[in-house]
Structures are given as C-alpha cells and as structure tokens.
Amino acid sequence: DTGVSQDPRHKITKRGQNVTFRCDPISEHNRLYWYRQTLGQGPEFLTYFQNEAQLEKSRLLSDRFSAERPKGSFSTLEIQRTEQGDSAMYLCASSGRTSGHTDTQYFGPGTRLTVL
C-alpha cells in the first residue's frame, strides 16, 4: 500500500516564475485535497476534488493558482507569477469515504516552496 506521494519535495524559484506541483493520491481514494502551511501555523485548505471535479476553492486560492485532476487520479497545482508570500509547504491529502463518517485524510510528504 503506497501512501500519498508528492513531487518535487523541494522547489526554489525566483519571484515571477511559474511552478507546478504534482500529487499522486492513494489509489482507491476518490477525494483529493490541497493545503498550504506556513511556519507556526496549521495547514490551510486550498481546494479539493472528488474524482475529476473540483468542488471547492478557498478564497486563499487567488487567480494565480490553478489546480487540476484531469483523469480523477493525480492532481497538479500550478502557481503563476510566484511571489515571496507564496513560500510555504504545499500539502496534498487524499481520502475515500468510510461508512458512516466523514473521510479520514492522509497527507503526502509535502512540497516545500521557496520563492527568492
């Protein structure tokens, strides 16, 4: 059983560049979530997918951010024209509905983004 994987694990970029992150969920999970975490804070919800449909986006997700899950499997998160304030850990989680209760989400290792 492989867990959630993310690639790359670390990304250093210059301000104004575009970056793209990939997340591969646990294979049987139909829900996929993106969160962002800055130092000293808990993760903040960005967006989530059920299969290939993007069902909600946080207001934190400005128009420079876009996420896709084209075939309901892996997902990508792209940030255009990066800013220094985008520096954070980007976490992906996946879940599959268990009977009677809200999904339990399992996190990948994260992608740490540093914008210079």
Place this chain on the structure above:
Amino acid sequence: QKEVEQNSGPLSVPEGAIASLNCTYSDRGSQSFFWYRQYSGKSPELIMSIYSNGDKEDGRFTAQLNKASQYVSLLIRDSQPSDSATYLCAVDDYKLSFGAGTTVTVRA
C-alpha cells in the same frame, strides 16, 4: 473556514508523564474531529479520529470529545522522547480546519 483554537505551547513534560492537549472549535454542528502529529519539517500524520462524545483510547493516546462544550482533547500517557512533535487538532466537514498546533517536548 471554522475556527479551531489550541492551547498555546510549547508544552514540556518529563519522560513518563502525561501530556494534555486541548482544542476548542467554533462550529457547533461539527461532527468529525482529528488529532495529527507533525514532526519538524514533515507532513501531518493521523493519530486519532473521534466522532462521538466520550473517550477513545488507542495505545498511549486517549482522545476526549465534548460536543456540548465544543471541546476535544488528547492525552498522551507515558510520554516518550519520540512523542516530541507538534500536535494539530482538526475539525472536518469535508475540508479540514486546523488549529495552529501545540508543540510538545518530552524531556528525558
């Protein structure tokens, strides 16, 4: 997003003692509650989920939920140095709302 507050840390406990972590949440309609552990530089790792009022035990960990008081706690018994981490309380409708975390240090 829902507000989730955790007791401020850091919390330092001697090895073998009980560490007590507290969390309150704003939405009375919340139904699912989770505790995650996060080591420095790593991603959150699920410790416990709890859905009903009362206690739920798993090894050295006990989660307690009181929906009337909008309060959830985590007890770590017989604390070990490997328990030193940040503990995140999360509340879920379908997207997790996290507290800022409480950092626990277990002194050998």
